[in-house]
Amino acid sequence: MRGRSLPRTDRGRLLLVVALAAAVTVFTATVPLLRDFFDLRVYYGTVHTWAGHGGRIYDYRVPGTSYGFTYPPFAALAMLPLAAMGRHTAIAASLLVNLAALAVVLRVLAGPGWRRHGWFRWSLALCALALFEPLRDTVSFGQVNLVLLALVLGDAWLLGTGRGRWAGAGIGLAAAVKLTPALFIALLLLARRWRAAAVAGCVALAATGLAAWADPGASRFYWTGALWDTSRVGRLDYVSNQSLQGVLARLGEPDRALWAGAVLLVLCGWAWRAHRAVAAADWPAAFALTGAAACLVSPVTWVHHLVWLLPSLVVLARAGHPRLAGALYAVLCTSVVWLWGRDASGVGGFLGGSAYTWVTLGLLLGLPAGQPRAPRPILARSTSVSAAAPSPEKPTTAAAGAQSESSSGAGAAGAAAGAAAAAGAAGGRSASSDPTGSTHPAAAKPQSSSRRASSYTAKPPPS
Numbered sequence: 001m002r003g004r005s006l007p008r009t010d011r012g013r014l015l016l017v018v019a020l021a022a023a024v025t026v027f028t029a030t031v032p033l034l035r036d037f038f039d040l041r042v043y044y045g046t047v048h049t050w051a052g053h054g055g056r057i058y059d060y061r062v063p064g065t066s067y068g069f070t071y072p073p074f075a076a077l078a079m080l081p082l083a084a085m086g087r088h089t090a091i092a093a094s095l096l097v098n099l100a101a102l103a104v105v106l107r108v109l110a111g112p113g114w115r116r117h118g119w120f121r122w123s124l125a126l127c128a129l130a131l132f133e134p135l136r137d138t139v140s141f142g143q144v145n146l147v148l149l150a151l152v153l154g155d156a157w158l159l160g161t162g163r164g165r166w167a168g169a170g171i172g173l174a175a176a177v178k179l180t181p182a183l184f185i186a187l188l189l190l191a192r193r194w195r196a197a198a199v200a201g202c203v204a205l206a207a208t209g210l211a212a213w214a215d216p217g218a219s220r221f222y223w224t225g226a227l228w229d230t231s232r233v234g235r236l237d238y239v240s241n242q243s244l245q246g247v248l249a250r251l252g253e254p255d256r257a258l259w260a261g262a263v264l265l266v267l268c269g270w271a272w273r274a275h276r277a278v279a280a281a282d283w284p285a286a287f288a289l290t291g292a293a294a295c296l297v298s299p300v301t302w303v304h305h306l307v308w309l310l311p312s313l314v315v316l317a318r319a320g321h322p323r324l325a326g327a328l329y330a331v332l333c334t335s336v337v338w339l340w341g342r343d344a345s346g347v348g349g350f351l352g353g354s355a356y357t358w359v360t361l362g363l364l365l366g367l368p369a370g371q372p373r374a375p376r377p378i379l380a381r382s383t384s385v386s387a388a389a390p391s392p393e394k395p396t397t398a399a400a401g402a403q404s405e406s407s408s409g410a411g412a413a414g415a416a417a418g419a420a421a422a423a424g425a426a427g428g429r430s431a432s433s434d435p436t437g438s439t440h441p442a443a444a445k446p447q448s449s450s451r452r453a454s455s456y457t458a459k460p461p462p463s
Helices: 010-030 038-053 075-080 081-083 087-110 114-129 131-142 145-160 169-177 180-190 193-215 216-224 242-250 256-279 285-296 302-317 322-330 338-341 346-352 355-366 376-387 399-428
Strands: none
Touching: 010 114, 038 075, 038 081, 038 087, 075 081, 075 169, 075 193, 075 216, 081 087, 081 145, 087 145, 087 302, 114 131, 131 145, 131 302, 145 169, 145 180, 145 193, 145 285, 145 302, 169 180, 180 193, 180 256, 180 285, 180 355, 193 216, 216 338, 242 256, 242 346, 242 355, 256 285, 256 355, 285 302, 285 338, 285 355, 285 399, 302 322, 302 355, 338 346, 338 355, 346 355
């Protein structure tokens, strides 16, 4: 957004922020139904049953539903503090943890020039983020996606700033809580960051071993049976599943060999593009590509898992394509896939019902990676004018430093601020009774609001 299209006075800016915040609040409170912290209720009930009543982790079901815990046993171990909390305290803790994780994510994505944007641009970015469907679902479900993204991006920051001694620990913890981030260990191996890969692997194995020591039966059940049973996770053809497996399932194609072939092609493309990125020391692009690839190859990628696309959108905007980044961001704000929540058959269902999958695939194939940095954004021009002239001894170093800091700082807020205007089209949707779908109710599908169902089930709750 260019400066001349925005208010020039602090009062005008404040009024604009208040108006946008009010509009976003009305939208999120009325159009996309809140998820009632259902997944947090799964975690809370599982931990209380396990720690307080001697029950088994994978036997718990939310009363009135068939939804239970589906993560590795270490995830339940990491959530043990919930056993000492009441329900309302657990909800408050979930909100605080997610907000802290979001702060870490934004700090890493904004780069070293994050202070340069000021309160006004950050306020616009936060209003835009509140419209981002994967983010608002993560918070409303009480999910862990933001925490895992913050752990992984913490390692990206360590590697990108030359502080790689402890890099890998965040990735290892994230992979022990949920399997999808394990692809980032493969990225470290691809980049020949042997120490970081070893740290990540050792942390993941140590955390998994600790969970096995705490509850051997649960670990045996998970790693020998539950891990391979996709029916425990959910219906693969449900429109919320925006992975390659979800696309094939909605086409009525259950052949595992076809899915394995598609996954292999995606992984080959990811390896080629990620290798180019790490060869150019472009760690933001390498991590962004890995997040997109992980969403595609995972058997189940619910809509709220797509917070892993945030780094890709920032990299795209920073590379000189803010309008394209804003347009893709706007698509991910619209809940458009739920137009095919009841029936995803036909050409329309194939294209529209898997729209987020196509966005993810496009980012994986087209994200600028391993290329020279784009010219300095217009927003940073005023700061570079007053920069000191480079000394004769180092004529290029000083100028390059100023350009790098300016360009890295302007990208993050640029993508979100650009999406703020584009995402306004999302406000025209009608409310739905589906806590995951915002357009069409799906009473016979998982996550129907009649039972406040979670996405982790193969069958709807009994009536």
